[in-house]
Amino acid sequence: MRSIELKILLPFLFILVIAIATVGITSYVGSSRILHDLMSKFPASSSHINEDFVTQRLFDLQKYTILVAIIAILASCQLTIFFTYSIAMPIKKFVAACNELANGNFNIEVKYKSNDEIGILRDAFNTMAKKLKSYIDDVLRLKELNQKILNGINYGIVLFSNDHTVLFTNNTANKLFKSSPLLAEWVNNFIENYENTVIPPKGVIKWPPQESNFRYIEYEITPAGENYILCFSDITEEEKLKQNMEHINRLVFIGEMSAALAHEIRNPLQGIQACFQVLESSFPNEEDETKSELYRAIYREIDRINRIITNLLQFARPSDPIPEKVSFARIMNEIKPFITSLLKEKALKLQCSIPEYDELYIDPNHLKQILMNLITNAIRASKNGGSINISLSLTQDDEVILCIKDEGIGIPAQNLNKIFTPFFTTFPGGNGLGLCVVQSLTLKNRGRIWIESTENRGTSVYLAFPAYLHNHTFARR
Numbered sequence: 001m002r003s004i005e006l007k008i009l010l011p012f013l014f015i016l017v018i019a020i021a022t023v024g025i026t027s028y029v030g031s032s033r034i035l036h037d038l039m040s041k042f043p044a045s046s047s048h049i050n051e052d053f054v055t056q057r058l059f060d061l062q063k064y065t066i067l068v069a070i071i072a073i074l075a076s077c078q079l080t081i082f083f084t085y086s087i088a089m090p091i092k093k094f095v096a097a098c099n100e101l102a103n104g105n106f107n108i109e110v111k112y113k114s115n116d117e118i119g120i121l122r123d124a125f126n127t128m129a130k131k132l133k134s135y136i137d138d139v140l141r142l143k144e145l146n147q148k149i150l151n152g153i154n155y156g157i158v159l160f161s162n163d164h165t166v167l168f169t170n171n172t173a174n175k176l177f178k179s180s181p182l183l184a185e186w187v188n189n190f191i192e193n194y195e196n197t198v199i200p201p202k203g204v205i206k207w208p209p210q211e212s213n214f215r216y217i218e219y220e221i222t223p224a225g226e227n228y229i230l231c232f233s234d235i236t237e238e239e240k241l242k243q244n245m246e247h248i249n250r251l252v253f254i255g256e257m258s259a260a261l262a263h264e265i266r267n268p269l270q271g272i273q274a275c276f277q278v279l280e281s282s283f284p285n286e287e288d289e290t291k292s293e294l295y296r297a298i299y300r301e302i303d304r305i306n307r308i309i310t311n312l313l314q315f316a317r318p319s320d321p322i323p324e325k326v327s328f329a330r331i332m333n334e335i336k337p338f339i340t341s342l343l344k345e346k347a348l349k350l351q352c353s354i355p356e357y358d359e360l361y362i363d364p365n366h367l368k369q370i371l372m373n374l375i376t377n378a379i380r381a382s383k384n385g386g387s388i389n390i391s392l393s394l395t396q397d398d399e400v401i402l403c404i405k406d407e408g409i410g411i412p413a414q415n416l417n418k419i420f421t422p423f424f425t426t427f428p429g430g431n432g433l434g435l436c437v438v439q440s441l442t443l444k445n446r447g448r449i450w451i452e453s454t455e456n457r458g459t460s461v462y463l464a465f466p467a468y469l470h471n472h473t474f475a476r477r
């Protein structure tokens, strides 16, 4: 039997039926015996007793007894049902409330009017549900706070068990995994091998260790009961920045030293040049071919030293730009005479693709120096009969992208990060200052420079500068 009502109702009814049946049977048997006794003591002819009359009265008595019994049964049934429901109803309400609690609804309240023990039980239950709700709210708030802290941390956090199952990853870890498959691979490898290999509890490692496109990963591992917490972060950009800063500091130092040195050399050099001119004019035999060749050689070398010093000073102390509206085509026309003979020497073709809108907001002298250096590099790198392409395009961000592309020897991958270092050169007779000057002038003019190159295929140097806008200011970057 599943229903509480049936459990209460059936025994009640059973007892009732038995009680009433007992009363009925007893009254029936009793009255029959009374009749029998009367008949046997008093003969049928006795005038004192009328048998039919007595039989009739007893029969009536039995009838009324049975009738009363039936009425009593019906009334008792009604009452039993009523009481059964009044006991079962609150129990059913408690059962429903408990089910709600079990399903996680802690806002439950049992509503049942009663001042007896069931009323006390109701109050106790409602208080318990309220307290439970407040505890659960506290726990949920704490959980939410923990979640926020874990997800707000700039470190990736992975919780894993000693059977290598990942139990939890925070938002940063998920993001890092998505953005860097190398990192996901490292975490997997780390978890797989944690117990087999001796891994220091914290450190910075390169991943993958043997490859050139590795990432720097900073990590710390902490045991947490039977599990481990791995905190890690991809610090590749910070590491690169740190290395760049070191590089920049070195450059600043070299620049300052070189500038001071160049300044000191320039004055005696001008003195030498002046003295040499005086000496040259005092030589009687000017027609001597060997001597003339020597004079020219000395001039060339003095001129070369002068150029190096000018470049050095330009790199170390670049003049402040005076930007103005500059037409790129006009600047190209101005520098053409200087490069024509160099192009001819190698039978190179120079192709320019300049759109109608070619106006930049830049210092024109700086732009000339930048172009001269880059075109000279492209010519030096090109094989005889090749071609050099110069193109200009305007981006949606109000930037002008300039590209100088050659089909020359290209730059080996291992040299790509050295070409902006002062005095790094692979060109015969080069000084390794051209690109440094280009980079420094580009940055001064609020531009950007980047280089793409494939060995034996050629090099493309890209420059991005603010386009000239009608308000005569630097374009929005």
Ligand SMILES: Nc1ncnc2c1ncn2[C@@H]1O[C@H](COP(=O)(O)OP(=O)(O)OP(=O)(O)O)[C@@H](O)[C@H]1O
Pocket: 373, 377, 378, 381, 406, 408, 409, 410, 411, 419, 424, 425, 426, 427, 429, 430, 431, 432, 433, 434, 435, 436, 459
């Ligand atoms: N277009 C290019 N193709 C191939 N290599 C290049 C190119 N441009 C630059 N490089 C490499 O970068 C190095 C540095 O160039 P940079 O212009 O700074 O110095 P340089 O040309 O050697 O000497 P300088 O310009 O001072 O006379 C070059 O020596 C060369 O190895």
Ligand SMILES: [Mg+2]
Pocket: 373, 376, 377, 430, 433, 434, 435
């Ligand atoms: Mg150069």
